[in-house]
Amino acid sequence: MSPVTTFQSLLGTDQVTTWSSLDDIRFKAADQLAIVFPQSIEQLSAVVRTCYEQRWRMLSCGQRTKLHWGCHHQLNNLDVVISTARLNGLVDHWVDDFTTRVEAGIGYADLQTQLARQGQFWPVDPLYAQQATVGGIVATGEGGSLRQRYGSVRDTVIGVQFVRYDGEVVKAGGRVVKNVAGYDLMKLLTGAYGTLGILSQVTLRLYPMAAQSQTMVLSGDAKAIGKAALQTRLQGITPVAMDVIGAGNGLRLAGRFQGIAAGVEEQVARFQAIAQGVGLTSESVEDSSFWSSLALQLASPTAVLCKVGLLPTQLVPLLQQLENLPLGWLGRLHNASGLGLIALATNGSDHYPDLADTIARLRSHCVTHKGYLTILQAPPTLAMDPWGYTDNALDTMKAVKEKFDPHGLLNPGRFVGGI
Template identity: 45%
Template structure:
């Protein structure tokens, strides 16, 4: 249904006020809309709850009226996952942006879900603390969006996944009732582990309103060693590093095309980042350089180190483009170098601009492919995905399409889930959201 202005006035304006209910055409938040919505009619209005009680009340009205909702923060990742359709109302949490509690001694922080990670990191930096995440779109990503998409980055090598960092969560059920799991202290085992269930569910089970995260002290020094070599040389160096007593923050395997010209030479590159006391960082970098003796290498410290990782993130997470495909994938860690080398050879054969990045400790990573015209003719892109997905599955892994031209998303299963848990997922969806009003069609199996 398309909501009328009269319906909105009667139902929503008394809850949030007239300034918080806007025409979608008055904001550029969901532009370009074709990257998000499958078909017309598009929703006409967006509502901005400012408090958790307001959010709960909006959800309760939507449940009563059976309105289908698209929930977002800064909308930086709404083009990920499946295209959605028949949305009645957009609910934006970006004005739920308070720091609720910061326990500096306990290294925890509780924040509302609409707060951006960049804003939180700037505030925590005054206390020499930070959230150990380096996600896509770091300047705009909100905490709720990060949890909903389970977007962590290279730092998971040292600090674990986002599921490990989230120690408490509050969310609104589809009927507007508030639910909580975990708490505000690290050692907390109360209740069911709903945090892990909500993490990575793309907002299909509930609307995250508040999270508690564990923090870490800001490191004194940071340096990165980048090494280039043949597939076998980089494979052996990576294996040696992962078995050593060294404690890197990040260990990334990279396609040579990702690196600025002249950085290092070789078929593959390995970027290893150390953050700790100055003496420890220098000693560990020296150890890596000894192990990589004879290979092309470079050491980056201070600002060049920061710039390198920022540019690496920007290389993969640019503004959505009609000529780009971005995929999240995973393979067995032992096969990471082989898969990345195969990917580079495949891109050369197909004459595609391609970049690959694998977090070596886990075997997960990101691929980006670009070719002019792919937005108009999806057939080449569909074939690329099928071949790359086949390679991943042969390595006991997976490949999910995050960002792609809408025509391509309509031509394939973006999730490509080969497991046997789909029935359980649908059962959970039925229990949490029986009327299918939360972010419909975005998740695995059209959930």
């Protein structure tokens, strides 16, 4: 039997459909590619076990918001797509411990709404915030600007439950983090793009919501922006977000400060003093809309989206290389870590003049300064390796993949080096 017929018999017709019925024009895929929606961990396990027995290649996802990342809109060599979108419950919330356990398909926005009732939140601010699921955010390690204060997505994941390549359910970690021998499964699965297992539940570290939040934006000469960015790293200022932002109209340095009123005022005053010292202007902007607007622009479906990392001292020089591009662009780079996103506008056209040369130049700058550039989203016509990985850990990553997925059935070819 075909995958569609097999899973309709196993789960029912309301939990199985074909890719063509979704009318998702972002991807080229076989019309009869099966997409399955398990409604329990037991069903998810059964689906994966069936795929293992038939040696069907699986692609896991939530709401498909980042399914195109790194693949240039091609869904090739697949038999089954497994969506965890209906595994969307909040399992436990230990309010006093500031931890929660959720199913992987719970929406990010839905989770934050439920946590806010107890004055708590999960400290990530991803793209596609209204559609993204917790499992998708963890699988891609996409956390946003709040890593300045709270660390990466990986730092907030303290427990996982996932389904192995053969359908077995595995648990690791929990409400309390302990040092143990062997693999740190929470860290391994975070950012692995589903190539090591399909997340079914995640336990997260939470934080209290701030009493006050204020965002200040510094504007002026690029050289002065670089000086101010350096000063904020050296002077002990503690924003929850501090990003170097570039666009066609110049560079800015945006700082977000949260806490009690007196603490926010003191931090803002120190930030303004830095601005004055290097000759930059400062203004207060509407807090939440400023950051959400940046995320919406970066998430444009027609943009070429790149994730970058490099030495923080090289953020301004990297963005300066984009100043003379023929079309619009936006960069949001995190001042402390040197990580961030760059979106290159295409105006809806598959043809972008000198796109490959532009990305190659940016990638070269990042690699030269101890970093990388990954192409998350691009038109199918761009004939470049999305990852551009050149370091020496690829053999180790392939060995780990072999241990976790010996038949290469989980998200084949979705990760670095074709893993």
